[in-house]
Amino acid sequence: MLNVDVLYKVLEDSQKISAINIIEREEYFDFLKKNIDSRVIKVVSGFRRSGKSFLLKQLVEFLKNKKKINEENIFFINFEHDLLFSHRNLDDLRKLFEIFKENIWRKGKIYIFLDEIQLVTGWESLVRTLYEEGQNNFDIFITGSNSSLLSSEFSSALSGRVIEMTVYPFSFNEFLLYNKLCVQKEKDFYQNKILVKQLFNDYFLYGGIVESFSLEKEFKKNYFESLFRKVLLDDIIKRFKVRDVSAIENLYKFIISDIGSILSPKNIEISLSKTGYKLSVPTLYTYIDYLIKSFALFELKKFDWKLHSVFDGSFKYFLVDNGFLRALNLNKRDIKEKLLENLVFMHLKRQGYEIYYGRDDKGKEIDFLVKNKTKFTKIQVTLELNANNYERELNNFVLASKHNIKGENLLLTMEDNEEKISYKGI
Incomplete structure (x- = not known):
């Protein structure tokens, strides 16, 4: 039964900060601070954890320490709280x-924080009402683990009154800061080269989800498997009422095993x-869409550099974090190559770039094309450049340039x- 005692307990627990090493994620935190008291609903979406x-x-x-906002003006509810399990309704x-x-x-403005709001059926109705009736009396922040959090109906009803920010697992730079190492300049790297390389290896293999950092290596695989099952159950199966659980799970693991490869639903x-x-x-399209909406998967479209057109027929897929790729990948062959390509993709994704993979009608391919107005940064990714792959990796830059794909060429190892590197005029 809901009463004031239950609410006090939920409010206290929802706001509690764990004792893990805290860093300020400046880009995200600055976005939130700048929009305090703005007359828009702030939506924070992203993968679980x-x-x-x-x-x-x-x-x-x-708000409490710097803005001197009183406790009684903060309504913070985490809908994953066990006391609310049977109360996730409008x-x-x-x-x-x-x-x-x-x-x-x-008295005064109420700062409303609704955490994992997608768990509440019909939540949009109350948020819309609070916004429309609250005038300047309410400041609303909501989070959710689904990219379709803003339904078309909700967005259209509040057009221009909602701003959204997507949060990703730690970048490598954030991972360094978490480990109390600040590398901003080249000299910082060389002064700490051994430690930076050790930390990069950890990040490369196990990713940037904070909860996993304190786990011993032998337990990380179980952690990522458990987290995936939670995402599958709460963010996909329950939300979209999927009946064939094993089918969507095996679909995800199949795609993981071919991360970075060109795939089509057929x-x-x-x-x-x-x-x-x-x-x-059609079912595959639907299931893949569910995985994408839960941030468990990202889709990369093809740009044909010969035709200068984007195609929807075949895609590359990538994961939100390398920890999942290492833990759930069924095909251990070339795992490091896949980890590196996934790492590069997520770095580009965090920057908000418009990204494609490049391919022509003869199957010649560029791993990533990053669009900037009329130019593309062309990126090839390989563990190392050697006599066996030198021609293959560099030749595709040449082919792309022949079709007037202008921009910088980067080969990442x-x-x-x-x-x-100077090669055939590029």
């Missing part, structure tokens, strides 16, 4: 807020049917030196 809740908790501390959400206003709030259908899972192409 990527740090959304933690950012809101830090913001609450900032009526009970309204009741919680009424209990807060009648028993805790005294060839996925053929491959899965050989393992006993018969899924139609695991080696720690930088050099300029």
Whole structure:
């Protein structure tokens, strides 16, 4: 039963910051601070355990300590709290807020934080009402683990009144800061070269999800498997009412095993049917869309440099974090090559770039094309450049340039030196 005692407990627990090593994620935190008291709804989305809740908790501390906002003006609810398990519905959400206003709030603006709001059926209705009736009396922040958090109906009803920020697991630079190492200049790297390389190896293999950092290596695989099952259950199966659980799980693991490879729903259908899972192409499209909406998967479209056109028929897929790739990949062959390519993709994704993979009608390929107005930065990724792959890696730069794909050429390897290469006029 919902009452003021339950609410006090939920409010206290929801705002509690764990004792793990804290860093301020400047880009994300600055975005939130700049929009305090702005007349828009702030939406923070991203993969589970990527740090959304933690950012809101830090913001609450900032409000209390720097802005001198009173405790009774902060309504912070984490809907994953066990006391709310049977109360994730619109009526009970309204009741919680009424209990807060009648028993805790005294006067002044209310700062509303609704964490993992997608768990509440019909939440959009209350948020819309709070926004429209609250005028300048409410400042609303919401988080969710689904990229479709802003439904078309909700977005259109509040067009221009919502801003969204996507949070990703730690970047390598954030991982260094977490480990109390600041590398901003070249000299910082060389002064700490051995430690930086050790930390990069950890990040390369196990990713940037904070909860996994303190685990011994032998337990990390179990952690990522467990987290994936939670995402599968809460963010996909329950949300989208998926019946064939094993099919979507095996689809995900199949894609993971071919990360960075060119896939189409048709060839996925053929491959899965050989393992006993018969899924139609429309169903595959639907399941892949669910995985993308939960941030468990990212889709990369093809840019044909000969035709200068983007195509939807075949895609490359990448994961939100290398920890999942290492833990769930069924094909251990070339795992380091896949880890490096996934790492590069996520770095580009964090920067907000418009990214494609490049391919022509003869199958010649560029790993990543990063668009900047009329130019493309062309990126090839390989563990090392040697006599066996030298021609292959560099020739595709030449082919792309012949079709007027202008821009910088970058070849990324695991080696720690930088050099300029002259090859056939590029």
